[in-house]
Amino acid sequence: MLRMICRTILAGLLVCSSGLLWAQTADQQSNNPSDLQMTRQIRKVLVNDKSLSTYGHNVKIITQQGVVTLKGPVKSDAEKQEIESKATEVVGSADKLHSELQVAGSTKEKPSANPDNQ
Numbered sequence: 001m002l003r004m005i006c007r008t009i010l011a012g013l014l015v016c017s018s019g020l021l022w023a024q025t026a027d028q029q030s031n032n033p034s035d036l037q038m039t040r041q042i043r044k045v046l047v048n049d050k051s052l053s054t055y056g057h058n059v060k061i062i063t064q065q066g067v068v069t070l071k072g073p074v075k076s077d078a079e080k081q082e083i084e085s086k087a088t089e090v091v092g093s094a095d096k097l098h099s100e101l102q103v104a105g106s107t108k109e110k111p112s113a114n115p116d117n118q
Contacts, residue, residue, distance in 0.1 A: 029063065029064070034066070035064060035065070036063070038090065038091065039062070039063045039068075042068065042087050042090045042091075043061055045086045045087075046083060046086060046087075051082075052075075052079060052082070053075040055073050055075050055079075056075060056079050056083055058072065059071065059074065066091075067096050067097075068087055068097050069100060070084065070099045070100060070101050071100040072100075072101060073101075073102055073103070073104040075104060076103060077103055080102075080103060083101060084099050
């Protein structure tokens with residue numbers, strides 16, 4: 001029993017030290033029906049907005065327990081704000097939205113391994 005508890009704690013520490021506990025990735029999308037519906041609604045709103053760039057249409061949307069994380073590059077600050085605004089409308093509250101969107105070409109963002117593809 002003690003050995004099992006130690007393994008569980010060790011596994012938790014490895015997850016925490018690798019940053020996986022806080023970083024949201026697309027494979028962490030919840031299978032909860034309400035989370036999946038929220039993700040679908042946001043995706044539909046974004047895809048239907050023809051003013052958004054390809055980057056904007058392809059942002060990662062991860063919903064877990066009603067909290068939405070947006071990730072990926074976008075074309076501009078204005079597009080970033082527009083996507084965040086649209087997602088907030090669907091979610092219903094800004095405190096349920098976590099944005100990790102970054103403007104493509106900024107020093108923090110690497111939108112493509114090949115810069116000629118932009």
